[in-house]
Amino acid sequence: MQTARNAPKLRLLTRSCHRCSSTLRTAQTPHPALTVYSNYLSAAEQSLLLKSSLRLLDSPSRTTSAGRKRRREWVKANPEWDGRGFMADEAYAWEEGHFDGVIKQYREMLVRDGMWEKVAAGDEKAGLAEALEKVYSLLPPSEPPSQPSSSSSPPPHLIMHLLHLSSRGAIYPHVDNLEAFGRTIVGISLGGERIMRFKQVSEPREGTAKDGPSEFEVLLEAGSAYVQAEPLRTHYTHEVLEKGEWEGRTVGGTQRLSIMLRDRLPTKPGHMQV
Numbered sequence: 001m002q003t004a005r006n007a008p009k010l011r012l013l014t015r016s017c018h019r020c021s022s023t024l025r026t027a028q029t030p031h032p033a034l035t036v037y038s039n040y041l042s043a044a045e046q047s048l049l050l051k052s053s054l055r056l057l058d059s060p061s062r063t064t065s066a067g068r069k070r071r072r073e074w075v076k077a078n079p080e081w082d083g084r085g086f087m088a089d090e091a092y093a094w095e096e097g098h099f100d101g102v103i104k105q106y107r108e109m110l111v112r113d114g115m116w117e118k119v120a121a122g123d124e125k126a127g128l129a130e131a132l133e134k135v136y137s138l139l140p141p142s143e144p145p146s147q148p149s150s151s152s153s154p155p156p157h158l159i160m161h162l163l164h165l166s167s168r169g170a171i172y173p174h175v176d177n178l179e180a181f182g183r184t185i186v187g188i189s190l191g192g193e194r195i196m197r198f199k200q201v202s203e204p205r206e207g208t209a210k211d212g213p214s215e216f217e218v219l220l221e222a223g224s225a226y227v228q229a230e231p232l233r234t235h236y237t238h239e240v241l242e243k244g245e246w247e248g249r250t251v252g253g254t255q256r257l258s259i260m261l262r263d264r265l266p267t268k269p270g271h272m273q274v
């Protein structure tokens, strides 16, 4: 078995992005169908996206009054909290497990048209729109090209989810719903680092295979972005470990928030599915 842990230290390559002016650092990944961009987002972009994502997840329509009370009480009991980043695990009402047992200790939501604009303060709107545009540009554009209905909303051909894992949260091996989503999966990592593991579970059709190991791991650092394409999307499971070992150190066990983007299948509209 070849894993990223056994591979030589990740080498950082430099590559320029077609839609953004900045230069991206691409970490050499163990599989040609997985691209990982280290430091895809600046510290300011990460903090704005994290703050806005938490506001969406904490909005009254997503939370119960008991949950909001719990948060208020935690803030009162922790006056040293600077209002940035995550609160402690106990301040949130976590879902214990997904209906299909694929995920534990999490909060998630589908981000719909117009939602980002509602949570951004006036002076944050332009920065948020710019950071989100950078995120959307990681997926191939729609065919034919379409205009997003507002500056920050996901373009109509993309489905966007937020996924917040508690310190004990984890995602077990799964293949994303093949009937609900297209063939490219993008993940933006905010907050705590985690390890993602891929394992091959079926054989790609002849001619579509890309050489690569049948099992490997990658480190998902804060501010990084990954793009998984075929054959990983269909023929490999992926999982996000609660804790793991990476180059001799323990990684995980802290809260992480991912912004997930998938392309819509042209025939069937997507639905909420992890």
Ligand SMILES: O=C(O)CCC(=O)C(=O)O
Pocket: 163, 171, 176, 187, 188, 238, 240, 258, 260, 274
């Ligand atoms: O959080 C991630 O990066 C992966 C999430 C995932 O696998 C899913 O939502 O299906």
Ligand SMILES: [Fe+2]
Pocket: 174, 175, 176, 238, 274
């Ligand atoms: Fe997934």
